[in-house]
Amino acid sequence: MPTARPDSETSLRYLRQVQFAALGTEGQKRLARARVLVCGCGALGTMVANHLVRAGVGYVRLVDRDLVDLSNLHRQCLFDEQDAHQELPKAVAAAEKLQSINSEVRVEPIVADIRSDTIGALARDIDLLVDGTDNFETRFLLNDYAIREKIPWVFAACLGAQGQVMVILPGETPCLRCLIPTLPPAGAVPTCETAGILGPTVGVVASLEAMEALKILAGRHEAVTRDLIVVNLWPVTLRQISLAGLRDPLCPTCGQGRFEFLEHRRESTSVTLCGRKTVQVTPAEGRCDLDEIYNRWSALGEVERSPYFLRLRTPDWTLTLFPDGRALITGIEDPVLGRTIYARFVGM
Incomplete structure (x- = not known):
């Protein structure tokens, strides 16, 4: 459980971000009350969780099915060699680091696979879903759950020196299936294992993802980026692709209310x-x-x-x-x- 701190110490911890007028004291109070599910504790998940915990998000639940490996260390910022040698579950190792960084927040690790029969329990009492997954099947499942339960979520992905970030606000913005209507076939999309990934790519994409998450959790929806953010760091480019008009009444998820991945119809x-x-x-x-x-x-x-x-x-x-x-x-x-x-x- 988090350790209570004097108000003066709490105020000092968050002083620099509270001084940012767009967040302010009220935004900080909202962060302290917020509850987030970080789906996956790999490269993106660990970096986003690091930002959220340091920012004072009150409750962060970490879910991951994997163990720490030496090949993770160049980009998964919360792990060290000892974690890899002990083969600790990623969620557990990440939670230990995060709790030592900020004892005012509660970090709950869960070692589990995110599937249609587990997502309901994992996402209970959550204000925001954050994408740290490594596959589109799980992302389509998160999209189903978020749209059905009307919970905002932030999609992000990166590979090599490129990455994408997209905010989904149910009822307001296009959902992931408006952007990607069908699940890519097995093997159609390269993975980090086969195409590689550079650590700084993760850092940039995770920071963009965390920033959008903080806007939502602080109640600053007017500041949320409604475009698809696409970055390339080799060479450096950053684009915002407008999603205006992309919301599709024929979208099986947000348009027609069919939740195929949530209801066991489309699952590996x-x-x-x-x-x-x-x-x-x-x-x-x-x-x-x-x-x-x-x-x-x-x-x-x-x-x-x-x-x-x-x-x-x-x-x-x-x-x-x-x-x-x-x-x-x-x-x-x-x-x-x-x-x-x-x-x-x-x-x-």
């Missing part, structure tokens, strides 16, 4: 195969381009190619990917780990 599955140390992952959208994925995997390790499948071998597991998007991951038994590996190396 991962199951442990009986009698085998193998997890099968079946994506929500089938078919994938094995030639394109082969090119991405070629620099990652030993890749076997046949007319019927691709196979990526690592010291810990072997991933066999079929043209219908289905994958067998041999060497593991945890379905949640199977989804994590699939999202990182194929994409959902």
